[in-house]
Amino acid sequence: xxxxxxxxxxxxxxxxxxxxxxxxxxxxxxxxxxxxxxxxxxxxxxxxxxxxxxxxxxxxxxxxxxxxxxxxxxxxxxxxxxxxxxxxxxxxxxxxxxxxxxxxxxxxxxxxxxxxxxxxxxxxxxxxxxxxxxxxxxxxxxxxxxxxxxxxxxxxxxxxxxxxxxxxxxxxxxxxxxxxxxxxxxxxxxxxxxxxxxxxxxxxxxxxxxxxxxxxxxxxxxxxxxxxxxxxxxxxxxxxxxxxxxxxxxxxxxxxxxxxxxxxxxxxxxxxxxxxxxxxxxxxxx
Numbered sequence: 001x002x003x004x005x006x007x008x009x010x011x012x013x014x015x016x017x018x019x020x021x022x023x024x025x026x027x028x029x030x031x032x033x034x035x036x037x038x039x040x041x042x043x044x045x046x047x048x049x050x051x052x053x054x055x056x057x058x059x060x061x062x063x064x065x066x067x068x069x070x071x072x073x074x075x076x077x078x079x080x081x082x083x084x085x086x087x088x089x090x091x092x093x094x095x096x097x098x099x100x101x102x103x104x105x106x107x108x109x110x111x112x113x114x115x116x117x118x119x120x121x122x123x124x125x126x127x128x129x130x131x132x133x134x135x136x137x138x139x140x141x142x143x144x145x146x147x148x149x150x151x152x153x154x155x156x157x158x159x160x161x162x163x164x165x166x167x168x169x170x171x172x173x174x175x176x177x178x179x180x181x182x183x184x185x186x187x188x189x190x191x192x193x194x195x196x197x198x199x200x201x202x203x204x205x206x207x208x209x210x211x212x213x214x215x216x217x218x219x220x221x222x223x224x225x226x227x228x229x230x231x232x233x234x235x236x237x238x239x240x241x242x243x244x245x246x247x248x249x250x251x252x253x254x255x256x257x258x259x260x261x262x263x264x265x266x267x268x269x270x271x272x273x274x275x276x277x278x279x280x281x282x283x284x285x286x
Contacts, residue, residue, distance in 0.1 A: 023052075023053050024053060024054065024055070024056060024069055024070065024071050025053075025071050025073075026071050026072055026073055027069045027070065027071065028069070028070055028071075028072045028077075029067065029068070029069050030067075030068050030077055031065055031066070031067055031068070032065070032066050032068060032077065032081065032091055032092070032093075033064060033065060033066075033091060033092050033114075034059055034064060034065075034066045034081075034084060034089055034090070034091045035064055035089060035090045035091070035110045035111075035112070035113070035114055036059065036061070036064060036089055036108065036110050037061075037107060037108055037109075037110045038061065038107050038108060039061060040105060040107065040108055041059075041061070041089065041108050041110070042059050042061055044087050044088070044089070044108070045057060045059045045066065045084055045087065045089050046058065046059055047087075048083045048084045048086070048087035048089075049066075049068065049080045049081075049083055049084050051075065053071070054070060054071050054074050054075055055068070055069070055070040055071070055075050055080050056068070056069045056070070057069075057080065057084070068080055077093075078093065078094075081093050081094050082094055085097075086100065087100070088100040088101050088103070088104045088108070089110075090110075090112060090114040091114060092114055095112075095114060146183055146184060146187055146188055147183065147188075147192070147196075147233065147237050148239070148240065149179035149182065150176065150179045150180055150183065150233075151230075151234070151239050151243075152179075153172060153175045153176035153179045154176055154226070154230050154260065155260070155261070155262055156172045156175070156176075157169055157172040157173050157176055157210070157223070157226075158223070158259060158260070158261065158269045159172075159267075159269075160172050161216070161219060161220055161223060161269035161270070161272070162267045162268065162269050162272055162276075163272065164216055164272035164273065165216075166213070166214045166215065166216040166219055167214065169210060169216065169219050170210065170211050170212075170213065170214060170219075171211075173207050173208075173210035173211040173219075174207075174211045176207045177204065177207040177208060177211060180200070180203055180204055180207060181204075183196070185197070188237075191236050192233075192236050192237045195232055195233055195235075195236050195237075196233065196237075198232070199229035199230075199232055199233055202225065202226075202229050203226065203229050203230070206222045206223075206225050206226040206229070207226065209222050210222045210223065210226070220251075220269065220270050221252075223259070223269060223270075224251070224252060224257045224258075224259075224270075227257070227258055227259045227260060228258070230260055231245060231258065231260060234260060234285050235285065238285070238286070239262075239285075241262060242262075242284055242285065242286045243260055243261070243262065243284075243285040243286075244260070244261045244262070244263065244264050244281045244283075244284055244285075245258060245259075245260055245281065245282055245283040245284070245285060246258065246259055246260070246261055246266055246279050246280065246281050246282065247279055247280060247282045248268055248270055248271070248275075248278050248279035249278075249279070250270075250271070250275065250278055251268075251270040251271070252270075257270060258282070264281055264284075266278070266279045266280060266281070
């Protein structure tokens with residue numbers, strides 16, 4: 001039973017690591033020596049090296065070898081090893097500061113045999129690593145968060161139409177329009193920027209007309225066009241959770257119409273309570 005448990009744990013860890021690598025664009029893979037002793041070391045090393053969607057570290061306790069996968073456009077092997085050194089673990093490129101090593105748990109204080117080609121001052125190492133990491137994470141957050149308010153307000157507008165509440169739909173559309181105008185286009189990634197420029201005018205026009213109307217039938221007609229453009233945007237700018245692209249064959253006088261939802265359960269914005277569950281999910285965008 002113990003051996004089976006160990007196998008299951010190993011498989012779980014492997015699948016988790018494979019998933020992390022899959023989330024990293026333009027992944028570069030390298031194998032490096034990082035000194036440590038135990039399972040506690042493994043957790044600390046991997047936590048220090050990992051940055052969501054940017055870098056992933058898988059350290060082997062037995063061999064003291066680490067497989068590092070990273071987006072070379074956003075970070076480097078040296079930056080990853082600097083963070084790990086700051087956590088107390090030597091590599092053949094960077095030594096951990098002595099005071100940090102001294103504070104490691106007794107079982108984690110490995111034999112220090114690494115001799116980097118260039119000795120790096122720990123104060124400089126810490127400043128450079130922290131500054132670069134903060135900069136990278138700030139840029140990533142800014143890029144990923146730029147369109148989040150646009151998506152959030154679109155979903156709130158959809159919910160207002162599900163409730164057949166034209167006054168709420170008008171207010172939510174005003175908030176959507178404000179979110180659209182607040183987007184800093186120069187901070188969008190190239191592929192997102194290109195689509196944004198393509199759909200921007202239509203998004204603004206549809207949001208403006210929905211906000212100006214109190215006729216729910218008119219609002220729903222405009223929401224069809226708005227949803228088409230939001231779909232294009234969602235395909236290149238991933239939302240923080242899965243988005244469900246749904247379709248109602250009865251909408252638009254039997255021609256059918258789509259919309260986006262945060263829920264897989266169908267709640268029809270074109271008919272509301274009259275035909276709440278009419279439709280199906282035709283695509284899941286992750």
